[in-house]
Amino acid sequence: MEIIISNNANKPIYEQITSKIKAMIMGGGLQAGDAIPAMRALTKSIHVSVITVQKAYEDLQRDGFIETTVGRGSFVSAQNMEIYQEEQQPIAEGDLQAAEIGRTNHISLAKLTDE
16 A cells, blocks of 8 residues: 655645545545555554554544454455545535536636636
8 A cells, every 4th residue: 555645735644644545445446344554564654653643543443444453453444435425525515615606606617726
């Protein structure tokens, strides 16, 4: 599993790890039952502290994306798709509202997406 993080991003590193693993699960790169790297292995591969990876894994477990068993490791949970969709729905609804406001006020897509 390849996770690339940025020290210059606006998001904390543990949130970057969490969102990348969620994206891999939702994109089909990781299936229910697949093992994810041990905390120490991921720590070494992306050069961050164990505490950072532990926080990301705790968030993933709390959100229902992974299940952790002592002595066996962490695995992708089977119930993650519904949870992720519920989490993303308010964001998508906000984007739809912004698009509707742009359309009714004749604001170009280029202007709406200009950062």
